[in-house]
Amino acid sequence: MIADLRQEALGLSVRVGLGxxxxxxxxxxxxxxxxxxxxxxxxxxxxxxxxVITHALIDAVLGAAGIGDIGSLFPSDASTPAGISxxxxxxxxxxxxxxxxxxxxxxxCVLIGEQPRIADxxxxxxxxxxxxxxxxxxxRATTTDGxxxxxRGEGLAAQAVALVSSS
Numbered sequence: 414m415i416a417d418l419r420q421e422a423l424g425l426s427v428r429v430g431l432g433x434x435x436x437x438x439x440x441x442x443x444x445x446x447x448x449x450x451x452x453x454x455x456x457x458x459x460x461x462x463x464x465v466i467t468h469a470l471i472d473a474v475l476g477a478a479g480i481g482d483i484g485s486l487f488p489s490d491a492s493t494p495a496g497i498s499x500x501x502x503x504x505x506x507x508x509x510x511x512x513x514x515x516x517x518x519x520x521x522c523v524l525i526g527e528q529p530r531i532a533d534x535x536x537x538x539x540x541x542x543x544x545x546x547x548x549x550x551x552x553r554a555t556t557t558d559g560x561x562x563x564x565r566g567e568g569l570a571a572q573a574v575a576l577v578s579s580s
Contacts, residue, residue: 523573525557
């Protein structure tokens with residue numbers, strides 16, 4: 414209640430959203446993370462390009478604005494083109510967030526998996542995603558120390574949190 418009063422007094426309306434995604438590895442498809450291609454013999458299976466970081470970010474911004482999720486807006490059927498770039502889906506999601514009266518303030522994304530290592534490309538991932546959402550985006554990674562499907566190298570997962578404010 415106190416936070417609501419402070420927001421009202423300052424004319425602020427902020428909301429937070431959380432996104433989570435996971436995909437299995439698939440041989441012979443390109444690996445794309447955060448909209449950036451990685452050199453790898455295995456990519457991520459999916460109706461789109463399987464980009465778990467971008468998918469988690471989409472769900473985070475949509476959830477923050479209270480306008481659904483990636484599956485409801487971009488279903489894995491003929492209404493969403495097969496192989497579509499997840500950055501195109503993110504652009505559309507951000508446009509819908511703006512249409513709902515919100516703007517992204519910032520976002521934080523975590524890749525979960527043993528490989529690939531992203532430390533050398535972190536700045537590129539943050540730049541690409543930040544340009545699409547028009548706000549700062551941080552990208553980090555963690556392993557699961559060999560535990561679970563990500564630890565066994567069967568796929569990757571990601572989580573993202575986004576803050577939006579009324580525009």
